[in-house]
Amino acid sequence: MASYTTNDFRSGLKFMLDGEPVSIVENNFVRPGKGQAFAKTKVLFLLTGRIVEKTFKSGESFKSADVMETDMEYLYADGEFWHFMDSATFEQVAADAKAVGENAKWLTEQDTCMLTLFNGMPILVSPPNFVVQEVTETDPGLKGDTSGSGGKPATLASGAVVRVPLFVQIGEKIKVDTRNGEYVSRA
Amino acid sequence: MSAKVNNLKNKLIKRSGFINRTRQFFEQRTVLEVDTSLLRECSVTDPYMSAFKVSNTLGKHCGFLQTSPEYAMKKLICAGSGDIFQLSKMFRADECGPMHAAEFTMLEWYRVGFELDQLIDEVCEYIQQMLGSRECQKLSYREAFITHLDIDPYSISKAQLAAEATQILGELPEDLLFDNYLTLLFSEKVETQFKPQLITVINEFPASQASLAKTKLSNGIQIAERFEVYCEGMELANGFDELTDAKVQLLRFEQDNQLRKQFGHELIDIDDGFIESLILGLPQCSGVALGIDRLMMIEQSAQHINDVLLS
Numbered sequence: 001m002a003s004y005t006t007n008d009f010r011s012g013l014k015f016m017l018d019g020e021p022v023s024i025v026e027n028n029f030v031r032p033g034k035g036q037a038f039a040k041t042k043v044l045f046l047l048t049g050r051i052v053e054k055t056f057k058s059g060e061s062f063k064s065a066d067v068m069e070t071d072m073e074y075l076y077a078d079g080e081f082w083h084f085m086d087s088a089t090f091e092q093v094a095a096d097a098k099a100v101g102e103n104a105k106w107l108t109e110q111d112t113c114m115l116t117l118f119n120g121m122p123i124l125v126s127p128p129n130f131v132v133q134e135v136t137e138t139d140p141g142l143k144g145d146t147s148g149s150g151g152k153p154a155t156l157a158s159g160a161v162v163r164v165p166l167f168v169q170i171g172e173k174i175k176v177d178t179r180n181g182e183y184v185s186r187a
Numbered sequence: 188m189s190a191k192v193n194n195l196k197n198k199l200i201k202r203s204g205f206i207n208r209t210r211q212f213f214e215q216r217t218v219l220e221v222d223t224s225l226l227r228e229c230s231v232t233d234p235y236m237s238a239f240k241v242s243n244t245l246g247k248h249c250g251f252l253q254t255s256p257e258y259a260m261k262k263l264i265c266a267g268s269g270d271i272f273q274l275s276k277m278f279r280a281d282e283c284g285p286m287h288a289a290e291f292t293m294l295e296w297y298r299v300g301f302e303l304d305q306l307i308d309e310v311c312e313y314i315q316q317m318l319g320s321r322e323c324q325k326l327s328y329r330e331a332f333i334t335h336l337d338i339d340p341y342s343i344s345k346a347q348l349a350a351e352a353t354q355i356l357g358e359l360p361e362d363l364l365f366d367n368y369l370t371l372l373f374s375e376k377v378e379t380q381f382k383p384q385l386i387t388v389i390n391e392f393p394a395s396q397a398s399l400a401k402t403k404l405s406n407g408i409q410i411a412e413r414f415e416v417y418c419e420g421m422e423l424a425n426g427f428d429e430l431t432d433a434k435v436q437l438l439r440f441e442q443d444n445q446l447r448k449q450f451g452h453e454l455i456d457i458d459d460g461f462i463e464s465l466i467l468g469l470p471q472c473s474g475v476a477l478g479i480d481r482l483m484m485i486e487q488s489a490q491h492i493n494d495v496l497l498s
Binding site: 007028029030031032033034035036037038040052053054055056057058059060 | 233234235237281282283284287356357358359360363364366367369370371373374375396398415422425
């Protein structure tokens with residue numbers, strides 16, 4: 001397996017640290033006048049999402065992490081796992097609640113999501129930037145009101161709650177930005 | 188002419204002007220320009236320096252690209268050169284970042300008979316001539332640590348220092364030497380607090396960081412006759428009242444190699460020719476090395492050293 005030294009550090013580089021896969025978020029080369037050189041970094045622990053400030057001795061080496069990002073189609077949830085399929089090979093993987101986390105509420109069947117796999121197992125599921133979902137519950141609101149003053153909460157098919165303009169009705173499909181959870185338009 | 192060509196021309200003119208003004212500065216002071224070899228048989232024992240080892244296409248070892256012209260220049264002074272300066276490329280493997288490049292230009296000069304404070308004044312004058320008028324402030328290493336971090340580097344224990352450094356900087360390698368906690372804290376949390384527009388001179392470094400400087404007792408503490416100069420958040424120069432005692436110098440080189448062994452780094456042959464020159468006699472002198480590319484970065488408001496280099 002490939003190995004890296006601190007000289008290879010750059011944002012996004014993934015390697016093994018204390019048995020866990022990490023990704024470099026930020027890296028600075030520090031070389032005090034006559035002292036030892038260091039790589040002063042922020043690393044993201046991919047399994048927990050924790051970001052830690054960590055300083056390494058320049059030249060220290062690490063094993064690369066078998067981490068890859070791949071697009072997969074979301075199939076269904078069985079109550080315990082969320083199932084995804086590689087649409088080229090039809091290979092399927094199951095992601096647990098830890099990998100899906102908060103993003104569960106955006107998963108829409110047949111959408112293409114980005115999965116981060118570590119040793120072939122999903123550790124992170126990122127939904128597309130925009131999803132289209134049906135409104136299953138919302139107050140009727142006033143007909144003809146298009147002022148959009150504040151809007152109202154609406155529950156979507158996946159369970160997510162989004163603020164929508166007053167004219168949006170139950171049964172309509174809407175487009176939502178998953179990065180900030182905001183309503184974009186009617187779909 | 189395209190904007191791209193204009194930018195390049197501007198960069199060339201600025202760089203060339205800088206070099207010309209540097210030469211004039213030393214000509215006015217009758218300091219002689221020298222150009223010592225960049226490929227020499229020996230390198231430095233400095234435990235944290237990594238030099239390029241050069242071999243020919245048949246794999247035969249030919250020497251090292253020099254990380255500093257210091258030994259070669261001091262040999263000239265031992266031979267009676269008097270005041271000299273050198274403006275040349277230097278090479279340090281494994282150094283790269285916004286303020287570091289493996290190949291860079293160094294300005295190094297020596298003044299025979301100068302006390303450290305005289306040289307500090309001259310360095311400030313040079314920087315002021317290059318960058319325009321700027322105020323200078325001078326403080327000791329200890330004052331800087333106490334003012335900016337409330338840590339006294341001479342009374343704190345290693346365990347306390349390690350704990351403080353970890354609290355301030357996050358997770359650190361476990362087995363650092365005392366001085367490396369200091370240098371790391373200094374570069375990350377002390378020098379970053381100097382007012383950028385000022386020329387800040389730090390003197391009286393701990394004796395353990397003397398390198399090739401003399402040491403002396405000051406208020407009961409052993410300190411090194413060494414200074415560093417900072418401006419706009421960058422270290423620009425490092426100077427010494429040069430160590431002239433061959434025996435002490437040899438001992439320091441041997442200690443360097445012991446550290447190299449401890450770190451698992453390759454041992455470097457001690458430059459016997461340099462030690463022999465010291466035995467013949469180095470007159471009392473003060474010398475300084477200044478990273479001229481960084482000075483150009485300040486002049487051109489560049490964020491990255493590559494913006495001023497002609498690579």
